[in-house]
Amino acid sequence: MLDLTYDAPKPKVIAGAKHDWELVIGLEVHAQVATKAKLFSGASTQFGAEPNSNVAFVDAGMPGMLPVINEGCVAQAVKTGLGLKAQINLYSAFDRKNYFYPDLPQGYQISQLYHPIVGEGEVLVEMGPGPHDGTARVVRIERIHLEQDAGKSIHDMDPNMSFVDLNRTGVALMEIVSRPDIRGPEEAAAYVSKLRQIMRYLGTCDGNMQNGNLRADVNVSICRPGAYEKYQETQDFSHLGTRCEIKNMNSLRFIQAAIEYEARRQIAIVEDGGEVVQETRLYDPDKNETRSMRSKEEAHDYRYFPDPDLLPLEIEQAWVDDIAASLPELPDEKKARFIKDFGLSDYDASVLTADTDNASFFEAVAEGRDGKLAANWVINELFGRLKKDDREITDSPVTPDQLGGVIALISKGDISGKIAKDLFEIVYTEGGDPAVIVEERGMKQVTDMGAIEAAVDEIIAANPDQVAKAKENPKLAGWFVGQVMKATGGKANPKAVNELIAKKLAG
Amino acid sequence: MSIDTETARKVAKLARIKVEDDALPALAAEFSNILGFIEQLNEVDVDGVEPMTSVTPQRLYRRDDVVTDGDQPEQVLKNAPDAREGFFAVPKVVE
Numbered sequence: 362m363l364d365l366t367y368d369a370p371k372p373k374v375i376a377g378a379k380h381d382w383e384l385v386i387g388l389e390v391h392a393q394v395a396t397k398a399k400l401f402s403g404a405s406t407q408f409g410a411e412p413n414s415n416v417a418f419v420d421a422g423m424p425g426m427l428p429v430i431n432e433g434c435v436a437q438a439v440k441t442g443l444g445l446k447a448q449i450n451l452y453s454a455f456d457r458k459n460y461f462y463p464d465l466p467q468g469y470q471i472s473q474l475y476h477p478i479v480g481e482g483e484v485l486v487e488m489g490p491g492p493h494d495g496t497a498r499v500v501r502i503e504r505i506h507l508e509q510d511a512g513k514s515i516h517d518m519d520p521n522m523s524f525v526d527l528n529r530t531g532v533a534l535m536e537i538v539s540r541p542d543i544r545g546p547e548e549a550a551a552y553v554s555k556l557r558q559i560m561r562y563l564g565t566c567d568g569n570m571q572n573g574n575l576r577a578d579v580n581v582s583i584c585r586p587g588a589y590e591k592y593q594e595t596q597d598f599s600h601l602g603t604r605c606e607i608k609n610m611n612s613l614r615f616i617q618a619a620i621e622y623e624a625r626r627q628i629a630i631v632e633d634g635g636e637v638v639q640e641t642r643l644y645d646p647d648k649n650e651t652r653s654m655r656s657k658e659e660a661h662d663y664r665y666f667p668d669p670d671l672l673p674l675e676i677e678q679a680w681v682d683d684i685a686a687s688l689p690e691l692p693d694e695k696k697a698r699f700i701k702d703f704g705l706s707d708y709d710a711s712v713l714t715a716d717t718d719n720a721s722f723f724e725a726v727a728e729g730r731d732g733k734l735a736a737n738w739v740i741n742e743l744f745g746r747l748k749k750d751d752r753e754i755t756d757s758p759v760t761p762d763q764l765g766g767v768i769a770l771i772s773k774g775d776i777s778g779k780i781a782k783d784l785f786e787i788v789y790t791e792g793g794d795p796a797v798i799v800e801e802r803g804m805k806q807v808t809d810m811g812a813i814e815a816a817v818d819e820i821i822a823a824n825p826d827q828v829a830k831a832k833e834n835p836k837l838a839g840w841f842v843g844q845v846m847k848a849t850g851g852k853a854n855p856k857a858v859n860e861l862i863a864k865k866l867a868g
Numbered sequence: 869m870s871i872d873t874e875t876a877r878k879v880a881k882l883a884r885i886k887v888e889d890d891a892l893p894a895l896a897a898e899f900s901n902i903l904g905f906i907e908q909l910n911e912v913d914v915d916g917v918e919p920m921t922s923v924t925p926q927r928l929y930r931r932d933d934v935v936t937d938g939d940q941p942e943q944v945l946k947n948a949p950d951a952r953e954g955f956f957a958v959p960k961v962v963e
Contacts, residue, residue: 396933403936412954416944417937433933454921461884463958515955516962523962524955527944662882672928673921 365697367497370488373545374586377628382583384624385592385601386549387541390556391534392566393510393574394437400509400533401428401471408572412526420531422466427670434533435674437565438478438507439684441535444563444691445502445556447482449681453506454673458663463525464512472536473506474665478674480504484539484559485693486552487711493547495707500552501540510534535566541580541601544589546617553577553613558692562717576611580604581623583631602627603637607644607651619644623651695720703732712740718754725761730768738768742785763788766795779851780804807853810861813845816853817861820844831866838862871899 372383399406402417419426442449454476457469482502489495512530514523537556543549557568557575568575582604584592592600605627607619622644627637642651690698692714699710699720713723713736727735743764747757767785770776776784776799784804788795799805807813820841821828831837841862845853876896880887887895941954950957 398931398933398935398937403931403934404938405935411941413941413944413956414954415938416941418944421944429929429931431933432930435930459882463956463961514961516960518955519952519957519960521960522950522952522957523960524952524957526955662878664882672926674928 365485365487365497365693367485367487367495369498370493370496370544370548372589373547375583375624375628377632379632381586382624382628383586383589384545384620385541385582385584385589385604386543386545386620387580387604388537388539388543388549388552389578389580390537390539390553391510391576391578392441392537392556392560392568394434394507394533394535395564395566396431396433396437396533398431398433399531400431400434400507402531404531406532408574410528412524413528415528416530420466420527422468428471428668430671430674431533434507435478435676436684437533438505438535439676439681440563440688441537441560441565442479442482442505443681443685443688444559444565445479445482445484445505445537447502447505448480449676450476450478450480451676451678451681452476452673453478455507455668455671456665457668458508458665460663462511462514463523464514464527464530466512466527466530470509470511471668471671472508472665475667476673477504477506479506484552484555486543486548486555488547488551490708498542498544498548498552500542503538503540505535505537508534508536541582541592541604546620549579549620550613550617553616555692558715562689562691564689570611570613573611576609577616578609579607579616579620581607581620581627582637583624583627602631603639605637605639605651606641608641608654610644612646615644615646618646618649619651622649626651689717699723699732703727703736705732705736709736709740712744722754722757722761726765726768728765730765731772734768734771735765738764738785742782746785746789758792759785759789763792763795770795770799774806774854775799776804776806777851777853777855780806783851803852805852807849810857813849813853813857814861816845816848817841817858817865820848821865828866835863835866838866841866871896871903875899 375382375384393406394400396406398404399417399420402419404417404420405415407415417426419428439449453473455471456474458472458474459469461468481504484500484502485497486500487497510529510532512525512527514525516523518524539552543552553575557566560566561568566575570576582602584600584602588600592598605623607623610616610619623642630637641654643654644651696710696714699705699713700707705713712719714720719739723735723739726739743757743759744754747754764785767781767788770784771778771781784795784798787793787798824844827837827840831841838859842855842858845858845862846855873892873896876892876899877887879899880895945951945954945956948956
């Protein structure tokens with residue numbers, strides 16, 4: 362069971378010319394498995410190598426070569442399944458999906474159609490910030506199967522030729538198939554982000570969308586309000602519209618734009634009395650439209666059959682249990698713990714658990730200190746400052762110890778919040794131990810009441826006009842506070858100053 | 869089950885094997901024969917019999933996740949009809 366509970370977000374409604382329409386979306390996410398070697402060969406998976414240098418003869422489809430499965434890929438798929446609270450199938454098997462393309466030298470992709478390694482699971486997809494803030498969708502996972510990636514074709518190096526690089530050929534992919542539980546473009550993007558986050562926690566996929574190691578095929582259909590609920594009751598797809606599949610998207614922004622465009626296209630067809638044709642479409646980000654890949658339709662007769670080169674993949678429950686025992690704390694658990702143990706808001710906990718680097722930095726800062734204060738400083742000051750310099754948390758010039766030192770000084774009352782910001786900037790740019798800097802540079806808050814009182818008296822004596830005005834309008838007391846803070850170089854305890862001035866002006 | 873010449877044409881096209889029109893009827897007849905034989909096998913009652921996946925009882929052999937291969941672009945490209953700048957060069961396939 363999940364510890365965090367939220368209401369489900371409202372489905373997105375698009376107003377057509379005649380009716381309102383809702384969206385129904387399912388995703389197939391292709392995640393490159395983080396391993397050193399490929400799924401069935403000993404060639405490297407390293408991104409950015411010289412063309413065709415990470416290629417074994419089996420990847421190139423040379424005659425007589427046989428695939429031998431990489432156990433590391435199997436372990437990573439099992440780990441991902443466990444992370445998605447899914448059923449692990451101890452028996453799975455590989456099938457051939459047959460089609461011809463220059464970057465697929467075998468003439469088929471080895472995949473798992475009939476017996477995938479992972480069965481049903483679920484993902485909690487939190488929404489927001491935005492219109493759905495504070496809600497979350499539980500998206501059911503139908504299956505995850507292991508399969509080979511294809512090579513890369515480059516079409517723009519020569520006017521008449523396509524160039525083929527087989528480095529990616531045979532790299533292991535996990536295809537994560539969701540149920541049609543997603544009800545809007547933002548939800549689809551949030552779902553992909555959440556999968557990415559979980560897999561990065563697990564270390565099973567780098568999730569670098571720009572390098573193409575996380576890509577999504579998106580199935581979109583439209584229905585009238587009320588129809589989806591009938592589908593939910595009966596699991597009967599006839600209540601839903603005909604779906605179109607938008608292939609191969611590697612950007613969250615494009616996923617959202619493509620869904621939006623595709624839904625409006627389908628609404629226009631149906632309201633015009635036409636019928637949506639089930640087909641595969643491509644999204645063109647330059648024109649912001651989807652277009653049919655009709656010429657490939659015929660190739661969709663994949664003639665799947667069990668791969669005779671590979672025995673079924675049988676794994677033992679004990680091995681799965683070992684992997685389960687090695688799972689790290691996952692995002693949902695970590696977030697729930699941050700809320701409970703450190704008293705953080707849902708939002709702050711989400712930000713701090715977005716990735717493991719953020720989370721461990723925060724934990725090191727908060728250890729034995731005020732958790733809420735630590736969260737404020739990490740999120741507002743540190744993240745803000747890093748963003749300004751375009752730096753990652755992993756190369757922060759301020760260590761958790763140093764930031765923790767600043768926070769400890771605030772908690773002790775040694776420095777005011779304003780001085781703390783100056784101190785943070787010094788630590789960020791010059792380094793050093795915050796406690797030592799405060800001593801050496803005389804930044805310590807003045808808590809000596811005598812000294813503060815002297816400063817207050819001096820300001821009051823020097824400004825009789827202001828005193829007269831402040832007696833009529835107590836709101837003007839703030840001016841005196843500012844003057845005292847200025848006179849003491851910002852080091853006076855603001856609370857003490859406030860109290861003293863109120864007392865003196867009233868007297 | 870009988871296979872007509874149109875189905876035979878489609879199967880040949882999917883397999884990217886060129887078959888002349890006048891060879892199609894003979895091919896269709898051969899397919900029909902093979903499928904007829906399989907239909908005959910279907911008559912055998914195999915309820916409760918596990919599918920045989922291998923003639924010898926063995927477990928799928930696994931390799932460790934270690935890089936043991938690659939770094940041989942010249943060998944990989946050696947038989948290519950056309951290769952340029954380390955890539956296979958093929959007639960343009962983009963639509």
